[in-house]
Amino acid sequence: xxxxxxxxxxxxARLGRQGLEARVLRVMGVIDRFFSLxxxxxxxxxxxxxxxxxxxxxxxxxxxxxxxxxxTQSTISKxxxxxxxxxxxxxxxxxxxxxxxxxxxxVIDDFSAMLxxxxxVLHRLAGDDSFSGRFRFGVTEMVALTWLADLVAAIRRVYxxxxxxxxxxxxTGLRHQLARHALDLVxxxxxxxxxxxxxxxxxxLESAWMCSPELIPAGEDRLPLERLAQLPVLTHAEGxxxxxxxxxxxxxxxxxxxRVLTCNSLIGLxxxxxxxLGVTYLPRAYxxxxxEAGELRIVEVPLALAPLDYAIVHRGDAxxxxxxxxxxPVCNFAGVACRVERKRExxxxxxxx
Numbered sequence: 373x374x375x376x377x378x379x380x381x382x383x384x385a386r387l388g389r390q391g392l393e394a395r396v397l398r399v400m401g402v403i404d405r406f407f408s409l410x411x412x413x414x415x416x417x418x419x420x421x422x423x424x425x426x427x428x429x430x431x432x433x434x435x436x437x438x439x440x441x442x443x444t445q446s447t448i449s450k451x452x453x454x455x456x457x458x459x460x461x462x463x464x465x466x467x468x469x470x471x472x473x474x475x476x477x478x479v480i481d482d483f484s485a486m487l488x489x490x491x492x493v494l495h496r497l498a499g500d501d502s503f504s505g506r507f508r509f510g511v512t513e514m515v516a517l518t519w520l521a522d523l524v525a526a527i528r529r530v531y532x533x534x535x536x537x538x539x540x541x542x543x544t545g546l547r548h549q550l551a552r553h554a555l556d557l558v559x560x561x562x563x564x565x566x567x568x569x570x571x572x573x574x575x576x577l578e579s580a581w582m583c584s585p586e587l588i589p590a591g592e593d594r595l596p597l598e599r600l601a602q603l604p605v606l607t608h609a610e611g612x613x614x615x616x617x618x619x620x621x622x623x624x625x626x627x628x629x630x631r632v633l634t635c636n637s638l639i640g641l642x643x644x645x646x647x648x649l650g651v652t653y654l655p656r657a658y659x660x661x662x663x664e665a666g667e668l669r670i671v672e673v674p675l676a677l678a679p680l681d682y683a684i685v686h687r688g689d690a691x692x693x694x695x696x697x698x699x700x701p702v703c704n705f706a707g708v709a710c711r712v713e714r715k716r717e718x719x720x721x722x723x724x725x
Contacts, residue, residue, distance in 0.1 A: 550685065
């Protein structure tokens, strides 16, 4: 054990990572503590077996673990069976849903630490461009419209071999995918259910109430409650954070929910409002060109909706943490503005065309 500790200390010093020695010793300690290993037994504990146990626990099935690791269900079963047989323990309870045994629950956190440690070692030995796996992340429509392209470019600069799979959905839909391990990371408004994940706050998304200038008298910038109650309220699709907040405000003011018209596109909401079909709540910076062109006007309404708190949400694995570090520098909801399509009568055709 003394030689093992000395090797671990030297390994930690070479990597130059604070606290790594303690993590290495912790991993070695769990091997001794739970399996009473000699050197021959150590050789029989492989990272592929550890991965198999880890992902069966994370995804709740052998099928899910096989899909995640790019292998077959029988291979996953074989790896776990070999591990259990060699050490004379049972780690997974087979049933309708694969769950950890008591022994499995004792070691799963250490298995996670071993996989995390391996990823860190590979990162230092081969560099960032060595990672060639898939990374699936979800964003809201607002992120997709403004700075998703900058984010993809930033990730590719650091991880050129990473296979990126961005998905666009509402916050609640993205959380469901994160919980099912269909996504590795999410960028969206914060939710109460984020408590079980690693979160990093991002700048708030500032929005404003807007409507067609035809709906309010010239020179005025307020819609009183009586007038608002007569107009359709245009909002993002059901289940979105804005939709849920809006319904609570309508109930508070006693306005009929039947006047709410939903649309799953922010651009669609802007176009509906421009056509004079109601009042809507849109990101201020992105839709500024509509206001500048006189297509929409910013108005005050008695609906108090606070700016949306955006956040990065992910699990604690090493690669998700590193990707998360790349996000704040490129997060910019005001950096890109939409393009307002000119009216047909404003388009001038050149001579001879």
